[in-house]
Amino acid sequence: MASDAQQACFEAGIKFGALYHQFAGTPVSPASAPSLETAIEESIENQPFCEGVAVDILTDRLDVEHGYTELTGEYMEVEMRIDYEGTEVVAEMAMQDGYPLMELASVE
Amino acid sequence: MASDAQQACFEAGIKFGALYHQFAGTPVSPASAPSLETAIEESIENQPFCEGVAVDILTDRLDVEHGYTELTGEYMEVEMRIDYEGTEVVAEMAMQDGYPLMELASVE
Amino acid sequence: MASDAQQACFEAGIKFGALYHQFAGTPVSPASAPSLETAIEESIENQPFCEGVAVDILTDRLDVEHGYTELTGEYMEVEMRIDYEGTEVVAEMAMQDGYPLMELASVE
Amino acid sequence: MASDAQQACFEAGIKFGALYHQFAGTPVSPASAPSLETAIEESIENQPFCEGVAVDILTDRLDVEHGYTELTGEYMEVEMRIDYEGTEVVAEMAMQDGYPLMELASVE
Numbered sequence: 001m002a003s004d005a006q007q008a009c010f011e012a013g014i015k016f017g018a019l020y021h022q023f024a025g026t027p028v029s030p031a032s033a034p035s036l037e038t039a040i041e042e043s044i045e046n047q048p049f050c051e052g053v054a055v056d057i058l059t060d061r062l063d064v065e066h067g068y069t070e071l072t073g074e075y076m077e078v079e080m081r082i083d084y085e086g087t088e089v090v091a092e093m094a095m096q097d098g099y100p101l102m103e104l105a106s107v108e
Numbered sequence: 109m110a111s112d113a114q115q116a117c118f119e120a121g122i123k124f125g126a127l128y129h130q131f132a133g134t135p136v137s138p139a140s141a142p143s144l145e146t147a148i149e150e151s152i153e154n155q156p157f158c159e160g161v162a163v164d165i166l167t168d169r170l171d172v173e174h175g176y177t178e179l180t181g182e183y184m185e186v187e188m189r190i191d192y193e194g195t196e197v198v199a200e201m202a203m204q205d206g207y208p209l210m211e212l213a214s215v216e
Numbered sequence: 217m218a219s220d221a222q223q224a225c226f227e228a229g230i231k232f233g234a235l236y237h238q239f240a241g242t243p244v245s246p247a248s249a250p251s252l253e254t255a256i257e258e259s260i261e262n263q264p265f266c267e268g269v270a271v272d273i274l275t276d277r278l279d280v281e282h283g284y285t286e287l288t289g290e291y292m293e294v295e296m297r298i299d300y301e302g303t304e305v306v307a308e309m310a311m312q313d314g315y316p317l318m319e320l321a322s323v324e
Numbered sequence: 325m326a327s328d329a330q331q332a333c334f335e336a337g338i339k340f341g342a343l344y345h346q347f348a349g350t351p352v353s354p355a356s357a358p359s360l361e362t363a364i365e366e367s368i369e370n371q372p373f374c375e376g377v378a379v380d381i382l383t384d385r386l387d388v389e390h391g392y393t394e395l396t397g398e399y400m401e402v403e404m405r406i407d408y409e410g411t412e413v414v415a416e417m418a419m420q421d422g423y424p425l426m427e428l429a430s431v432e
Contacts, residue, residue: 002333002428002431005330006329006330006333006428006431007333009326009330009331009334009337010333010334010336010337010415010426010428011337012334012337013333013334013335013336013337013338013339013340013341014337014340014341014426015337015341016337016338016341017337017338017339017340017341017342017343017344017345018135018341018342018344018345019341020342020345021241021341021342021343021344021346022133022134022345024240024241024286025130025236025237025240025241025288026130026147026151027126027151027152027154027155028151029154031150032147032150032151032154035143035146035147035150035151036147036150036151038143038146039134039140039143039144039146039147039148040147042139042140042143042144043134043136043140043143043144044135046135046136046137046140046175046176047135047176048175065314066314066315067154067156068154068155070240070288072286072288091334098281099282102334102338104326104330104331104334107326107330110225110320110323113222114221114222114225114320114323115225115320117218117222117223117225117226117229118225118226118228118307118318118320119229120226120229121225121227121228121229121231121232121233122229122230122232122233122318124229124230124233125229125230125231125232125233125234125235125236125237126233126234126236126237127233127237128234128237128349129233129234129236129237129238129349130237132348132349132394133344133345133348133349133396173422174422174423178348180349180394180396199226206389206390207390210226210230212218212222212223212226215222234351238349238350241346242346242363242367243342243367243368243370243371244367244370245370247366248366248369248370251359251362251363251366251367252363252366252367254359254362254363255350255356255359255360255362255363255364256363258355258356258359258360259350259352259356259359259360260351261356262351262352262356262391263351263392264391283370283372284370
């Protein structure tokens, strides 16, 4: 059997994979970024054990040569809190070496 | 060569396919539906020739047995206006016979 | 009322938007590109009025620094045939000026 | 710091969330299901620490009234093996109570 801490980490991973692959590719501009941030946060917070999601779309990095671009990990920082049966996990996503790295910040 | 009216219809179709397949599967509840409607509208309005998008998530139809469900065509009505070189197309999506039908309402 | 040619162009657009926004973001490597090409073609060919889809993932352009990358328009060329009530539309997608341009090749 | 077992569970979750939200909504029919199964498996196997993915699309459950339907958790069973620094996790997805449940089968 998996421990509660392992389950909590599994749940955190599910939310990150969901968030990324649901919204990657969405057309986004500096003007539309705030509504997209809110929608991403509120949609993922619907999922079980998810206590909070904070999404920051890095609008000053968006390529706006064509007026908008498609959302990828390059343009997004995410922090998420999961609570599974009393174990709290904080997980984060940010770019590292050109790759959108998702990692566990704390498991308590 | 395609006419401007044909191009306008092609552009309308692109936006509908994009909207549907980008956002289908998003976790949604009655509480999170308004932010998702706004994000869908503003993201698709970024695309070329798109003058306006109105999305209505049918919150009273959402299956909330698990607190939320995944967005599909069953839960969504959409109206969109495209302007391509002066030709205006209005297109709509709504359920018909259990299938999310996308159709041209007017081409002028 | 929209003409059959306009309807055919609308249908072509729907398939392009669907194809792009369903599969953008999919992890892809040179080794997995062939199965993804086939799956994209066969899934979109399920849609109404779609006679044929040919997808070419440009494997020599894929960034493989991390072993794989995420599919975007930059890595993909597409040709599609739509038949709506006897009107045949051919539409194509390829990069132009750093933007994945979808266009009508012929309407007959 | 998270343990290797916790990291392995986090990685398993990421792959499940990615798989589900990347491919949910894909048009699928009994005829196109095999190519989609292969593409899903091979695309997710590209991701770090992912040793193997097996996807079974339940073709006899597909609603084919319109010739095809959109892929959801209802139509799919998945098993996945993750190896993170020597810890092996097996995770599974199947329907339970009308909800596509993702769970840890073993952590070793």
